[in-house]
Amino acid sequence: MTDERYMPSFFDLTGKTAIVTGASSGIGRAIAVALAQAGARVAGVARSPQDETARRVREAGGDYLAITADLASIEPIERILDETLGWAGRADILVNNAGIIRRADPLEFSEQDWDDVANVDLKSVFFLSQAFARRALARGGGAKIINVASVLAYTGGIRVPSYTAAKHGVAGLTKLLANEWAAKGINVNAIAPGYVRTDATQALQDDPERSERLLSRIPAGRWGEPEDMGGAAVFLASRASDYCHGSILVVDGGWLAA
Numbered sequence: 188m189t190d191e192r193y194m195p196s197f198f199d200l201t202g203k204t205a206i207v208t209g210a211s212s213g214i215g216r217a218i219a220v221a222l223a224q225a226g227a228r229v230a231g232v233a234r235s236p237q238d239e240t241a242r243r244v245r246e247a248g249g250d251y252l253a254i255t256a257d258l259a260s261i262e263p264i265e266r267i268l269d270e271t272l273g274w275a276g277r278a279d280i281l282v283n284n285a286g287i288i289r290r291a292d293p294l295e296f297s298e299q300d301w302d303d304v305a306n307v308d309l310k311s312v313f314f315l316s317q318a319f320a321r322r323a324l325a326r327g328g329g330a331k332i333i334n335v336a337s338v339l340a341y342t343g344g345i346r347v348p349s350y351t352a353a354k355h356g357v358a359g360l361t362k363l364l365a366n367e368w369a370a371k372g373i374n375v376n377a378i379a380p381g382y383v384r385t386d387a388t389q390a391l392q393d394d395p396e397r398s399e400r401l402l403s404r405i406p407a408g409r410w411g412e413p414e415d416m417g418g419a420a421v422f423l424a425s426r427a428s429d430y431c432h433g434s435i436l437v438v439d440g441g442w443l444a445a
């Protein structure tokens with residue numbers, strides 16, 4: 188029998204502070220808004236302005252801090268933690284969402300396109316998690332890390348070698364860090380989005396043939412919207428997921444099941 192008195196508090200993030208990387212658009216923005224709706228304060232990280240995200244978070248009743256940083260290198264990572272802790276006094280949730288993709292034939296793929304993607308999508312994910320975990324362990328009381336992987340952590344895709352390698356890496360890192368930190372009170376899990384309408388997939392959306400082929404393989408019969416990722420993020424950020432460690436929550440309209 189369900190005791191409904193306990194249902195809202197399962198997902199309540201009141202008093203928590205979340206860092207969301209890549210919060211200036213797409214999935215990161217939607218996750219920032221969803222976490223704010225659940226009660227969290229949000230510090231967003233991106234290179235470009237985050238005014239629209241800040242507006243939507245505040246509209247949802249939340250507090251927002253925009254941190255400008257380029258995660259192509261690990262140089263700004265300590266500052267991201269310092270600014271967040273200076274603002275909110277704590278950081279309970281880290282969403283490693285920032286990511287880029289480069290598309291080219293593997294026979295032509297450049298070292299630059301390899302390094303650029305690997306740096307943002309994989310290297311910074313590890314070192315930001317490390318810096319966040321050090322502070323969380325010093326504070327005590329538990330924390331949540333949510334990595335944004337992809338269905339390309341399961342399948343190969345085409346024309347995206349560095350992205351597929353990085354996302355497989357994110358899945359592996361999620362499991363490794365869960366092994367290392369579960370007993371220390373840090374939950375490390377991931378979301379694996381399917382095909383979601385954002386700037387990152389604009390080229391696919393604009394290609395009628397590829398777009399139609401993708402759509403015909405999605406059992407839900409539609410592309411994902413950034414907001415479709417919000418519930419999974421709230422779940423993995425909340426005490427509802429306290430016993431989840433190393434899980435990769437696929438949110439793909441059924442793509443992987445097809």
Ligand code: NAP
Binds near residue numbers: 214258379387
């Ligand atoms: P998006 O709209 O292009 O958003 C990417 C975000 O990452 C932006 O906020 C961008 O901000 C930030 N970012 C990129 N490079 C950065 C850097 N060097 N330093 C700091 N921030 C940086 O794409 P999206 O689709 O929402 O992607 C978000 C995540 O979801 C990515 O990890 C992506 O791989 C993953 N994903 C997306 C899909 C999909 O279908 N869309 C599917 C599976 C997984 P600035 O440009 O302002 O820096």
